[in-house]
Amino acid sequence: MAAETRRLLSGWGRTAPTAAKVVEPIDDHEVEWRVGGGADRRGVIARGLGRSYNDAAQNAGGLVLDLTRLRTIEHFDADTGVVDASSSISVEDLLQLFLPRGWFPPVTPGTRFVTLGGSVAADVHGKNHHHDGSFMDHVRSLRMTTPADGTTKVEAGDDLFWATAGGMGLTGVVNQVKLQLRRVETAWMRVDTERATDLDDVLGRMEEGDAKYEYSVAWIDCLARGPRLGRAVLTRGQHATAAELPPLERNEPFTLPPTIELAAPPWVPAGLLNKATVRTFNELWFRRAPKHERERIVAYPSFFYPLDGVEGWNRLYGKRGFVQYQAVVPLAATGTLRSMIERLGREGTASFLSVLKRFGPGNRGMLSFPTEGWTLALDIPVSGHDLRPMLDQLDRMVVDAGGRVYVAKDSRVDPGLLRAMYPRLDEWKAVQATADPDGVMQSDLGRRLGLVRR
Numbered sequence: 001m002a003a004e005t006r007r008l009l010s011g012w013g014r015t016a017p018t019a020a021k022v023v024e025p026i027d028d029h030e031v032e033w034r035v036g037g038g039a040d041r042r043g044v045i046a047r048g049l050g051r052s053y054n055d056a057a058q059n060a061g062g063l064v065l066d067l068t069r070l071r072t073i074e075h076f077d078a079d080t081g082v083v084d085a086s087s088s089i090s091v092e093d094l095l096q097l098f099l100p101r102g103w104f105p106p107v108t109p110g111t112r113f114v115t116l117g118g119s120v121a122a123d124v125h126g127k128n129h130h131h132d133g134s135f136m137d138h139v140r141s142l143r144m145t146t147p148a149d150g151t152t153k154v155e156a157g158d159d160l161f162w163a164t165a166g167g168m169g170l171t172g173v174v175n176q177v178k179l180q181l182r183r184v185e186t187a188w189m190r191v192d193t194e195r196a197t198d199l200d201d202v203l204g205r206m207e208e209g210d211a212k213y214e215y216s217v218a219w220i221d222c223l224a225r226g227p228r229l230g231r232a233v234l235t236r237g238q239h240a241t242a243a244e245l246p247p248l249e250r251n252e253p254f255t256l257p258p259t260i261e262l263a264a265p266p267w268v269p270a271g272l273l274n275k276a277t278v279r280t281f282n283e284l285w286f287r288r289a290p291k292h293e294r295e296r297i298v299a300y301p302s303f304f305y306p307l308d309g310v311e312g313w314n315r316l317y318g319k320r321g322f323v324q325y326q327a328v329v330p331l332a333a334t335g336t337l338r339s340m341i342e343r344l345g346r347e348g349t350a351s352f353l354s355v356l357k358r359f360g361p362g363n364r365g366m367l368s369f370p371t372e373g374w375t376l377a378l379d380i381p382v383s384g385h386d387l388r389p390m391l392d393q394l395d396r397m398v399v400d401a402g403g404r405v406y407v408a409k410d411s412r413v414d415p416g417l418l419r420a421m422y423p424r425l426d427e428w429k430a431v432q433a434t435a436d437p438d439g440v441m442q443s444d445l446g447r448r449l450g451l452v453r454r
Contacts, residue, residue, distance in 0.1 A: 001033075002026050009064065012314050013053040014321030015382055015411055018060035018444055022047075024069045028151060028175050031065060035145050035173055035440060039063050043442025043452075046173045048088055048115030052122070053324035054411040055444035056168050062442055065173065067117065073097065074176060081181040082140065087117030087174040094181070100254045103181040104239065104300075106138040112305050116177040122408035123166035123368040127215035127304075130360040134370050136165040137363050138180045146172035147440040163431035165365030168407060170441045170452055171432050184239045186253035189215075189303040191237040193293045195286065199230025199338055203374070206234065206358050214238050215303075218356040221286060222344040222378065230341050232356065233289040240297055249297075256299045263311040307353075317381045323411055325391060326377040328359060328370065329403035336401040337374050340394055344378070347390050351378040366428035369406045377409075388412060407449070415450040 002023050010017035025031045034044055042062030049068065050057060057064065067088040074084040081103045083094070092112040094105050109124040118124075120142065125134040132138075142154040142161060154161045164171045192213075196202035202218050210216045213236040220232050242253045249255075307313050314322070329336045344351065355377045362371040380387060395413055398405060404421035405413050419425050429451070432441075439453040446452035 001030060004063075007064075009047070009050070009058045010321075011052045011054045011056065011058070011411075012050065013324055013411060014314060014317070014319075015323065016055050016058075016444070018055070018058050020059045020062055020064045022064045022066050024066045027070070028145070031067075031070075031173055031175065032145050032151050034063065034065060035147055036150060039440055043440050045441065045443040045446075046087075046117060046169050048118045049090060049113050051111055051114045051118065053409045055448065056121070056408060057118075058444040059442055060444055067115075067173075070175075081183060082178065083181060084176060084178050085116055086176055087120070088115050089177075090115050091119070098181060099184070099187055099300075102183055102185065102254075104184045106132060106180060106182045107135045108304055110305065111308055112301075113308065116179065117169075117174040120164060120174050120177060121167065121169045123363075123365050123370070124408075125357075125359070125370045127217045127357060129370050130210050130216065130358050131214045133360065133363060134365075134368060136162075136365055136368065140178040140180060142174055142178070143176035144172045144174055146435040148435050148437055151175060159431050160435055162364045162368075163366050163428050163435070165363070166368035166407070167428065167432070168367070168445055168451070169443065170446050171435045172441060185242045186240050186245060186249075187256055187300050188240040188245060188249065188253070189237045189298050189300055190240040190244055191235060191293075191296045191298050191303060193233065193235050193290050193296070195289050195291050196230075196232040196234055198228060199232075199334075199341060202230060202232035202234055202356065203334060203337075206356075210236070210358050216358065220341070220354040220356050220376070222341055222351050222354040225342075225345045229345065230338070231286060233286060235303075237298075237303055244295075245297060256301070259299075259301070259309065317379075320382040322382055323380045323387060323391070324377070324409040325380060325394070326369075326375060326406040326409050327394065327398045327403055328373045328375040328406075329398055329401040330371075330373045331358075333373070333401040333403065336397050336403070337376065340376065340397055343390065343393060343397075351380050353377075353379040366424040366431070367407060367422055369404065369408065371404070373403060377406075407445070410445075410449075413449070415448070418449060 004021045004023045007022045008017050044063040045059045046065045047057035070086050071088050072086045076083045107126045119135045123134050123136045145151045216236040218232040218234045224231050357375050359370045399420045
């Protein structure tokens, strides 16, 4: 058995650290023992690379299973692109191992440093949800360890499968993921970029043109007001074919030029990202973007993972950290989306990264976040100003419109709103109680939101 150490843990947002006993299991048998009887009354939760923005992989006073040592590829079918991998394999691992062989993750979030287990727990989505759905739409099966049944295979049609999709690790520990990768010809993207003058303009462009692209995302200036409200830079793309590459790259379509890796300084002064600095950045970013550029060939990391080029970029928000807020409202609720952006502008909320995407229909996940509509994601620095009143008001707007917030990123939502946001919550709780009748699976998030029995 691996030794336990006491560690202070936080999410990527660095806002609410708590201490827990941490153990790095040596194999799946130890995982089963820890879940089946080796946890104390404060329970247990699994943890990967710690890229949840909130307290999802924390368990104050309890046990946290750090699974990062258990990185194995059980099987890969080179003809079909189906991979059986341990849950601690990351998206970056998949890219390093399989992209040179012509296979790409079917869905990827904005960082490649997230594990397959974390991708299941949050049912992550990417820029292609309108085209390809979310992560769990491409998972064939799971191998899980639950307190009730030990280690077992969970098929895609099972209730436990869809309770685990977006279930934030509270249905059990995911040991292995069977995932369908997608075939690509190159490591490059063919990208179109255009500027939109206001919110109506960007929404219209996305409604009219997104269906022609696999990937689509808009950067929104949430500090712009008046006639410029919601001005945006819209970026859409496809995986480039070998024939579309310049002659030099065509010969080695999976070889990328070397990149310069930057690192955020270990200490950043409080207030570096404020209304003035973000307003200046927004102005420069909008003007720098081309008004109308077609078929630019770019390397996949700059398209999918621009922030990964700065190691420890979360430190740029200072020692207080930042809040990630993401919500989705129905496609018809453009008035609500406008009101949310107006509220952010009036408040002068300095969201360094404000991203708008268009979701397609959701899947069967009981707590899966994506549902057909507009989703807005914000990174808001924590400062001396109390953000709660404004975020509470945004929550109410979202609920009134029939939308929801993303539990995987939330750090402060009123648990009383969850049932309105997630109408299948009671169904999820019933499945979770069957998998974990004694309340072994615990996390700070689970207790905060009332998802688990204390």
